[in-house]
Structure formats: C-alpha cells, structure tokens
Amino acid sequence: MTRTDARGTIMIADFDFGDVDIERAIVEGAGFELLAAQCKSEDEVIEKGRDVDGLLTQYARVGARAIDAFTRCRVIARYGTGVDTVDVDAATRRGIQVTNAPNEWCAEEVADHAVALWLAAARKICAYDRATRRGVWQWQSGRPIRRLRGQVFGLLSFGAIAQLVAERAAAFGVEVWAHDPFVDESEMRSRQVRPVSFDELVEGADYLVIQAPLTPETHHAFDRATLRRMKPDAILINTGRGPIVEDGALYEALTEGWIAGAALDDLEEEPAKQRDWRPLNPLFGRPDVIVTPHAAYYSEEAVTMVRRIAAEEAVRVLTGQGARSPVNDVTAALFRNPG
Secondary structure, eight states: OOTTTSSOEEEEOOOOSSOOHHHHHHHHHTTOEEEEOOOOSHHHHHHHHTTOSEEEESSOOBOHHHHHHOSSOOEEEESSSOOTTBOHHHHHHTTOEEEOOOGGGTHHHHHHHHHHHHHHHHTTHHHHHHHHHTTOOOGGGGOOOOOSTTOEEEEEOOSHHHHHHHHHHHTTTOEEEEEOTTSOHHHHHHTTOEEOOHHHHHHHOSEEEEOOOOOTTTTTOBSHHHHHTSOTTOEEEEOSOGGGBOHHHHHHHHHHTSSSEEEESSOTTOGGGOTTOOOOOGGGGOTTEEEOOSOTTOOHHHHHHHHHHHHHHHHHHHTTSOOSSBSSOOHHHHHHSOO
16 A cells, blocks of 8 residues: 555554554554654654654653644554653644543553562562572571561552552452542442541551552652651552652662662653663662563553554544544534634
8 A cells, every 4th residue: 555545644653562563454454554663752753753644652752842743643542541641732732632541451460560569579579589599598588578467558549450459459468548539438448448648648558559640740759758758667569650759769768768668660761761771770779679661561462452442543533433532622622723
C-alpha cells in the first residue's frame, strides 16, 4: 500500500515490544499506513510525526509543543493507562482525542508484582540470594526480618489495582489500611480495609504500597519531609509512577535510617524515556533497595492486549466510530473549530 492509497497515516512514536506486527495488522487492515519510530524526545516526535493522522505512544512525551505542531493529528492513543506523558489539555484545545487502556489490561499483573516486591523486600529474598552466591550460608545474612502477620500494610490509593493488592495481602494476616480521597470510606470498610488519612498512612504503615496515579498532587508526595515521618523499620513499595517518590530523598532516607528498605518498579528518571541511559542512580548501590524495570504490568497476555487496544482505538477514532476509552472530551473543541 502506498501513501497515496492509504486513508491516512498512524505513527507509533516509540515501542519496546520488538516488533509492530500486531499494530500493523490492525492499522493496515483498516486501510491506514503505519510508521514505526523510536522517539526519545518531544523534538523527535515533532520531526517524525508532524503530518500524521494518529499517534500511538508508549513512553515518548507528547506535550503542547508537539500537539501544536501537528497539522492533521486527530488521535493520540497511549499504550497503557496513565496519560501523564501527554498534554491532555493541549490535545483537547486542538480537538485531538486522547485514549488510554482501562486498568483491566494489567490489573492482575500489577497486583501480583506489588505483592511480590513486598514479600521479596520483607523476607530479604535478594539479600539472601546475594549472600549465598558469595558463599555465605547463614540465616543471619537477612537479619532483621519481622513476622508479617499483625503488621500494618498500607495502600496509597484504593482503585481497582489497589483493591486486588489488598485482597492478596490480607491472606498474609496483615491489617490493611488505605488512603484514597476519591473512594468512599464505606467501600473500603466493606472490603475489610481501614480508611485512614495520608498522615496516618505514612506514620502508621509497616509496609506502604504506592499505587496512585502521577498527578501534580502526587508528584514527589514522598519527599524528605514525608519519608522522615515513616517508621524506621518501614518498607516502601512503589508500583505506581516513579516521580511520586523523590529518588534523592529516598536515598537519604535509607542512608540515614529513616526507613528500612524500598522496592521500586520505576524510578523518578524513567530510564525507558532516555536514549543513552546509564545506571548511575545511587539507589542501585544500596543493598536495601529492589528495582524492577517498570515491569509490573508485564505478561505476554497483557502486552498483547494493550497493543491491540491502542491500535484499535486509533483506528476507531479515525474512522468515526468513537473511542471506547476516551480520556478527554473533544466535542466542544470540534464545535468551535468545525472541519
């Protein structure tokens, strides 16, 4: 199919799936041309995507500069649920539909990963593994370890994924607390979860799992001031967005003994968004930190699903069917700018 034969062009701004076969089948099957790029900056998004009709993006930043530079783009489809990498307000002003994938595509995987990080950190699995590989066969190499039953397991957020985490954690005999100003307290109590304030959560949790979205309010919610208020034997687990935790503050908290450990599925710097990233973050040098590469969502089934969702959403919008998972309402903008 040549460019002149196609109904339009859909570009994948960036991807780390190894191929774009799933997307190509959907996009070209609907009569569009597919372009696959690996943009690591907004300038590259502008350079390669200025004249495309639709955009799929995984990590690439699609900010106001890019959106204002687009000449014909009508849809930006995110590979995933969070849309903090897209300037949704700018897209709305231009009448560009932004879509995402509902949490269901990876909810089970993220919940499993959160619990796995918690147990690995609490039971010192990585410390034991490193010690035995060095020839140290002693239970003391993980000391101290506390019994899980009876401890306070805290959740920042009580959305769909956090609820799955709570169900899993409860089986270990912990007392589950949660803070989420957008969820009715009666809903939490009906699930045997104690609703608490943010201050109570920070100061009372023995294990604290962050599963909140990245917003201006949650950005650096765990800074030096917050981390100093946690229990000295507390463990922080982040399966939400990296910038909710200030990396420098966390390093200081661990170095100074304000908290006992951390398990992170993302870093503040988000390595996947950088072209020449190197593991220079000082958190990598700490034995009391576990880091996974923003992989909580991953299973073969989940990745296949999210790729299909993003491609299908772009095609649906461009063929006038409407998005199944719209992030913004472009009706008013389209009314102001018909045609």
